[in-house]
Amino acid sequence: MATLATNKKAYFDFEILKTYEAGLVLKGYETKSVKSGQIKLKGSYVTVNYSFKGKPEFYLVNTHIPLYKHASNMPDYEPDRPRKLLLKNKEIQYLLGKRQEKGLTLAPLKVYTKQSLIKLEFALVRGRKKYDKREVIKKREQDRKIRTLTKRRDKII
Numbered sequence: 001m002a003t004l005a006t007n008k009k010a011y012f013d014f015e016i017l018k019t020y021e022a023g024l025v026l027k028g029y030e031t032k033s034v035k036s037g038q039i040k041l042k043g044s045y046v047t048v049n050y051s052f053k054g055k056p057e058f059y060l061v062n063t064h065i066p067l068y069k070h071a072s073n074m075p076d077y078e079p080d081r082p083r084k085l086l087l088k089n090k091e092i093q094y095l096l097g098k099r100q101e102k103g104l105t106l107a108p109l110k111v112y113t114k115q116s117l118i119k120l121e122f123a124l125v126r127g128r129k130k131y132d133k134r135e136v137i138k139k140r141e142q143d144r145k146i147r148t149l150t151k152r153r154d155k156i157i
Helices: 006-012 030-036 087-099 130-156
Strands: 001-008 013-024 045-050 057-060 083-086 104-114 115-128
Touching: 001 030, 006 013, 006 104, 006 115, 006 130, 013 104, 030 115, 057 087, 087 104
Parallel strands: none
Antiparallel strands: 001 104, 013 083, 013 115, 045 057, 045 104, 057 083, 104 115
């Protein structure tokens, strides 16, 4: 399971409540581009659109996948087009209910390969306030100091 891209900003900006795995519907040249590591998740999010039959479908929006460098020129290629996510019906219904709660949203965390398939890990998240972010930074620095002090103590002993 090779990780192709991560959304580091999402881990800092959001409090992650629950993670999900979904398949991505891509075209062939997009697949090659993603597998070569050319995908940017920064600023992307997951949204719901309804099909003609009224079925809810989840889409990954605002993700940049550039054209595969060895592909021929495609004048109508859109690198930022919405890409459909493949989820189970039970997950879809649960996520639709949770999205109605105030302050909850869906954010992509990472893209990786599972066997020969490309999967997206996204999460149900709640946005952090500025003071929460400061607390996270403070805690991270304290943990780093503790680790360095314990390493020094281990070397002395």
